[in-house]
Amino acid sequence: MAGYKIAGFLELKDVLQEVRHTCAKIAFISGGTDFINNNEGKNAELVIDLSQVADLKYIKDLGTEIRIGGGTTFACLAASPVIKAKVSALAQAAGRVGSVQIRNRATIGGNIASGSPAGDSLPVLAALDASIQVDGINGPRKLSLAETLLGLQEKEIITEIVIPTSPERRSAFVKIGSRSQVTIAKLSLAASITYNSSKRLIVAGKAAMGAIGKIPVCPLALQQFFSQRVVDESFADDLAQLLIQTVDEMIAGRASHPYKRSAVKGLAYDLTAVLFDVCKQN
Structure with missing residues (x-):
C-alpha cells in the first residue's frame, strides 16, 4: 500500500x-x-x-428535473422506480455496470470522475443533457459533462448530477463488450428523444456514443437524424449508416476501426429495438 x-x-x-x-x-x-x-x-x-457521507446518496424527483447525489450507487439507480420511469436509459446502463458486487459499491460520481471512455453512465448523461455540480476549495460550480470529463480542479468532488425531465422524454442505452455480462464497453450508445405518442413520432432527440473518444461523441448530424422520425425498420437502417460514418470520421486508421465499424451496426439495431419498446409502453 x-x-x-x-x-x-x-x-x-x-x-x-x-x-x-x-x-x-x-x-x-x-x-x-x-x-x-x-x-x-x-x-x-x-x-x-466518501462512502459514508449520507448527503451524497439520494435520488430526488423535482418534477422537471431529477437530482442524484454523487455517492449514489449503480445498484440504487438500477432499482429506482423514478429512474426507470423518467430516465430509463440510466437505469439500463446502471444495471449493466460490472457485477452485482461492483454495482453495490460503484457510484455514479466515481464513474464520472474516473473519466474512462468506456464508462457506462457517460453517454447516457451526455444524451440526457445532464449537468454536474462540483465543490471544492474554490466553492461550488455547475459544469457540463464534457467540462467535467476534461478535468476537475484540484481537491474538487462531484456532489450532484442534475438531469432535466419531461413527460414526453424517452431514452435508451445499449452497449457491446467482449461478453454479455460483467463486460467493459467496446462501444456504447445512448439516445434521448421527445416522443409524440398520439402521432407515434419522434419530434427531436439526441444521441451519444461512448468508448470511441475521451468524451462521449454527439455529432450534430446524429442529433438532426432524430427530428420527425418514426421508429421502424428504415429508422434502424438509416441510423446504422450514420453511425458508421461517425466511426469512420472519428477513428479511421486506428486498429479498432474495422471492428467498431462493423459492431456499430448492431448497436443501431439494438437501440432501435429498445426505443421501440419504450415508446410502445408509454
Whole structure:
C-alpha cells in the first residue's frame, strides 16, 4: 500500500472543511472499484473516504428535473422506480455496470470522475443533457459533462448530477463488450428523444456514443437524424449508416476501426429495438 493517510467523514460539510484547510495532496474514494487499477492513490498524502457521507446518496424527483447525489450507487439507480420511469436509459446502463458486487459499491460520481471512455453512465448523461455540480476549495460550480470529463480542479468532488425531465422524454442505452455480462464497453450508445405518442413520432432527440473518444461523441448530424422520425425498420437502417460514418470520421486508421465499424451496426439495431419498446409502453 502507498504511504497515505485515510480519513472518513459522515457529512459533506466536514469533507469540504477538510479539503479547504489541508495542504496535503488529496485523493477521493467512494465505491473504490477503480482506485487500485487506476493508481489514483499513487501520489496522494491523504485519501478521503466518501462512502459514508449520507448527503451524497439520494435520488430526488423535482418534477422537471431529477437530482442524484454523487455517492449514489449503480445498484440504487438500477432499482429506482423514478429512474426507470423518467430516465430509463440510466437505469439500463446502471444495471449493466460490472457485477452485482461492483454495482453495490460503484457510484455514479466515481464513474464520472474516473473519466474512462468506456464508462457506462457517460453517454447516457451526455444524451440526457445532464449537468454536474462540483465543490471544492474554490466553492461550488455547475459544469457540463464534457467540462467535467476534461478535468476537475484540484481537491474538487462531484456532489450532484442534475438531469432535466419531461413527460414526453424517452431514452435508451445499449452497449457491446467482449461478453454479455460483467463486460467493459467496446462501444456504447445512448439516445434521448421527445416522443409524440398520439402521432407515434419522434419530434427531436439526441444521441451519444461512448468508448470511441475521451468524451462521449454527439455529432450534430446524429442529433438532426432524430427530428420527425418514426421508429421502424428504415429508422434502424438509416441510423446504422450514420453511425458508421461517425466511426469512420472519428477513428479511421486506428486498429479498432474495422471492428467498431462493423459492431456499430448492431448497436443501431439494438437501440432501435429498445426505443421501440419504450415508446410502445408509454
